[in-house]
Amino acid sequence: MLRFFLTRVGLLAPTFLGVTVVAFIFVRLIPGDPVEVMVGEMGISPERHAELLARLGLDLPLWEQYLRYLGGLFQGDLGVSIVTKQPVLHEFFTLLPATLELSFCAITAAILLGLPLGILAATRQGSAFDHTVMASSLAGYSMPIFWWGPLLIILFSGVLGWTPVSGRISLLYFFEPVTGFMLIDSLLSGEPGAFTSALGHLILPTIVLGTIPMAVIARQTRSAMLEVLGEDYVRTARAKGLPASRVIGLHALRNALIPVVTVIGLQVGVLMAGAVLTETIFSWPGIGKWMVDSIFRRDYPSVQGGLLLIAAIVMLVNLIVDLLYGLINPRIRHRN
Amino acid sequence: MSATATLTVTADARRELREFWFYFSENRGAVAGFAVVLAVVLTAVFADFIAPHSPVEQFRDHLLQPPAWQDGGSWTFPLGTDAVGRDMLSRLIHGSQYSLLIGCIVVVLSLTFGVLLGLVAGFSGRAVETVIMRVMDVILSFPSLLLALVLVAILGPSLGNAMIAVAVVILPHFVRLTRASVLAERSREYVTASRVAGAGTPRLMFSTVLPNCMAPLIVQATLSFSTAILDAAALGFLGMGAQPPTPEWGTLLADSRDLILRAWWVVTFPGLMILVTVLSINLMGDGLRDALDPRLKRS
Numbered sequence: 001m002l003r004f005f006l007t008r009v010g011l012l013a014p015t016f017l018g019v020t021v022v023a024f025i026f027v028r029l030i031p032g033d034p035v036e037v038m039v040g041e042m043g044i045s046p047e048r049h050a051e052l053l054a055r056l057g058l059d060l061p062l063w064e065q066y067l068r069y070l071g072g073l074f075q076g077d078l079g080v081s082i083v084t085k086q087p088v089l090h091e092f093f094t095l096l097p098a099t100l101e102l103s104f105c106a107i108t109a110a111i112l113l114g115l116p117l118g119i120l121a122a123t124r125q126g127s128a129f130d131h132t133v134m135a136s137s138l139a140g141y142s143m144p145i146f147w148w149g150p151l152l153i154i155l156f157s158g159v160l161g162w163t164p165v166s167g168r169i170s171l172l173y174f175f176e177p178v179t180g181f182m183l184i185d186s187l188l189s190g191e192p193g194a195f196t197s198a199l200g201h202l203i204l205p206t207i208v209l210g211t212i213p214m215a216v217i218a219r220q221t222r223s224a225m226l227e228v229l230g231e232d233y234v235r236t237a238r239a240k241g242l243p244a245s246r247v248i249g250l251h252a253l254r255n256a257l258i259p260v261v262t263v264i265g266l267q268v269g270v271l272m273a274g275a276v277l278t279e280t281i282f283s284w285p286g287i288g289k290w291m292v293d294s295i296f297r298r299d300y301p302s303v304q305g306g307l308l309l310i311a312a313i314v315m316l317v318n319l320i321v322d323l324l325y326g327l328i329n330p331r332i333r334h335r336n
Numbered sequence: 337m338s339a340t341a342t343l344t345v346t347a348d349a350r351r352e353l354r355e356f357w358f359y360f361s362e363n364r365g366a367v368a369g370f371a372v373v374l375a376v377v378l379t380a381v382f383a384d385f386i387a388p389h390s391p392v393e394q395f396r397d398h399l400l401q402p403p404a405w406q407d408g409g410s411w412t413f414p415l416g417t418d419a420v421g422r423d424m425l426s427r428l429i430h431g432s433q434y435s436l437l438i439g440c441i442v443v444v445l446s447l448t449f450g451v452l453l454g455l456v457a458g459f460s461g462r463a464v465e466t467v468i469m470r471v472m473d474v475i476l477s478f479p480s481l482l483l484a485l486v487l488v489a490i491l492g493p494s495l496g497n498a499m500i501a502v503a504v505v506i507l508p509h510f511v512r513l514t515r516a517s518v519l520a521e522r523s524r525e526y527v528t529a530s531r532v533a534g535a536g537t538p539r540l541m542f543s544t545v546l547p548n549c550m551a552p553l554i555v556q557a558t559l560s561f562s563t564a565i566l567d568a569a570a571l572g573f574l575g576m577g578a579q580p581p582t583p584e585w586g587t588l589l590a591d592s593r594d595l596i597l598r599a600w601w602v603v604t605f606p607g608l609m610i611l612v613t614v615l616s617i618n619l620m621g622d623g624l625r626d627a628l629d630p631r632l633k634r635s
Contacts, residue, residue, distance in 0.1 A: 018474035147607025
C-alpha cells in the first residue's frame with residue numbers, strides 16, 4: 001500500500017510542477033504592462049516605472065523570476081492582489097468556505113438522488129421508469145447551467161416567490177463569520193430565522209450546481225449495476241433464494257459502487273467549473289465569482305494564485321479518490 | 337484492375353454503411369437526435385430565408401414585446417423582441433449558424449492536433465511520449481471552463497479566441513484516446529507485417545494504424561461537439577466569447593441577465609435552443625457508440 005501511495009504521489013509531482021509553470025507563464029502572456037495596469041490611469045515617470053518593475057522582480061530573466069515564484073510558493077506566498085492589496089492566499093481562503101459549502105451541498109444532493117435513481121433504473125431495466133430516468137439524466141448532462149439558473153430564478157423567485165434571487169443570506173442578518181460556512185455560522189449566531197434564511201439562499205444554487213453531477217452519477221450507477229447484476233455470483237445469490245433487496249443491496253451494490261466512487265471523485269473538477277457559472281448567476285461570494293471578477297478587473301496575481309490553488313485542490317481530491325480506489329479494490333493496488 | 341478495386345471498395349463501403357445504419361437505427365433516441373441535428377443544420381444553412389427579420393434590425397416601437405400568444409404580443413414577432421426591439425426568432429435562427437460553426441471548428445482543431453500528438457506519442461520513444469502525456473495531464477488538472485476563461489483573458493475576448501481556448505481544453509481527450517488505441521493496435525500482426533514489408537513510420541501511422549482507431553475517435557468527436565457548444569456558450573454568457581450584437585446563443589443569454597424577472601422570453605428561448613441542440617448531439621453520440629463499438633455490437 002505504501003508503494004502504491006508513493007507511486008501515485010510521485011506521478012503527481014511533475015504534473016504539479018507543470019501547473020505552476022502554466023500559472024506562471026499565463027500571467028506573463030497577458031498583453032499589457034503589469035506596472036501600468038497597477039498604477040491605472042494616472043501615468044508614471046520612467047524612473048518610478050523601473051523601480052516598481054524591480055520591486056516586483058519583473059526586471060530579472062524569466063527563469064529567475066520563475067524560481068523566485070516557486071520559492072515564494074513553498075513559503076505560502078502567492079503574491080498580493082492588485083485591487084484589494086490583500087495577500088492572494090488570504091483572499092482565497094476567506095472565500096473558499098462559501099464555495100465549499102455550496103459544492104458540498106450540491107454533491108450531497110447529487111449523490112442522494114443520483115444513486116437511488118440509478119439503482120432503481122437498473123433493477124427495472126427497460127421500464128417506463130428506466131426510460132424516464134435515462135432521458136432526464138441525459139437532459140441534465142446536456143444542461144447549460146448558465147440558463148438553468150436564471151430559469152429557476154424566474155420560476156421559484158419570480159412567479160412563485162419562494163426563494164431569494166441571490167446572495168448567501170438576507171441582509172437583515174449580520175454576524176461575524178466564525179467558520180465561514182453560513183449554515184453553521186447562522187446557527188451559532190443564535191439569531192432567530194438566520195438559519196432558515198441561509199438555507200433558503202442555498203436551495204437554487206445547490207440544484208443548479210448539482211444537476212450535472214447528479215445526471216452523471218445516475219447514469220454511471222445504472223450501467224455499473226447492470227454489469228454487476230449479470231455476474232455469476234449475483235445469479236448464485238438469487239438461486240440460493242436470498243431476497244431481492246439483499247441481493248441488490250449487499251451483493252451487487254458493493255461491487256457496483258467502485259466505478260461510481262471514481263466518477264464522484266471526478267466531479268470535483270466539474271463542480272469547480274460549475275461554481276464559476278453558478279456563483280456568477282447567484283452573486284454567491286465564493287472563489288468562482290472571485291476568479292471571474294479578478295479576470296475582469298485584470299487582477300493578475302489573484303488570477304494566477306486562484307488558478308494554481310484550484311488546480312491544486314482538484315489534483316488533491318483526485319489523488320485521495322485514487323488512493324481510496326486502491327484501498328477498496330486490491331486489483332488496482334497490485335497492478336503496478 | 338484498378339476499376340475492379342474501386343468497385344469492391346465502394347461495394348464494401350456501401351455494405352458497411354448499411355450495417356452501420358442497421359445498428360444506429362435500432363436506437364430510437366439516436367435517430368431522433370439525428371433528426372433534430374439535421375433540422376438545426378438546415379436552419380443554419382437557410383437562415384437568411386427562414387428568418388422573418390434581420391437579426392440586428394431594431395424595431396424601436398416594439399421594445400421587449402412578449403411572444404405572440406401572450407397579451408401584447410403579435411405574430412410579426414412570434415417569440416417576442418429583446419430590449420432594443422430585435423426579433424428574438426430571427427436572432428435564434430441566425431444563432432444556430434454560430435453554434436454549429438463553433439462546434440465544427442473546435443472539433444476539427446482538437447481532432448487534428450489531438451490525433452497528431454496521440455500518434456506521435458504512440459509511435460515515438462519514451463521521452464517524447466512522457467512529455468506529451470504530462471502536458472496533457474497538466475491541461476486536465478484545471479477545471480475546463482476556468483482554463484478556457486483564463487486563456488480567453490490572455491488572447492482577448494472574441495469568438496475566435498473562445499474557440500481556440502475550448503479546443504485547447506478538450507485536446508487531451510483526443511490525445512489520450514488516440515495514444516491508447518495506437519498502443520493497442522501497434523503490437524497487432526498486421527502492423528508488424530506492414531513494417532516487415534517496408535512501410536515507413538508515417539505510413540504505419542496514418543495509413544495502417546489510424547483507420548483502425550477511428551471508431552472511438554468519431555464517438556469522442558461527436559460528444560466533444562456538444563461540449564464545445566456548451567463551453568463556448570458559457571464563455572459567451574460570461575462576456576468572454578462572441579461579442580454583442582452577434583446573436584450567438586450564449587451571448588444572447590448574457591444580454592438578458594438584467595431582464596430575468598421582467599422578460600422571461602428573452603432568457604428562456606436561447607437556453608432552450610442550446611439544451612435541445614446539445615441533447616440531440618449527445619443522443620446521436622450514444623447511438624454512434626453503440627453502432628461503431630464492436631465490443632458492444634451483438635453478433
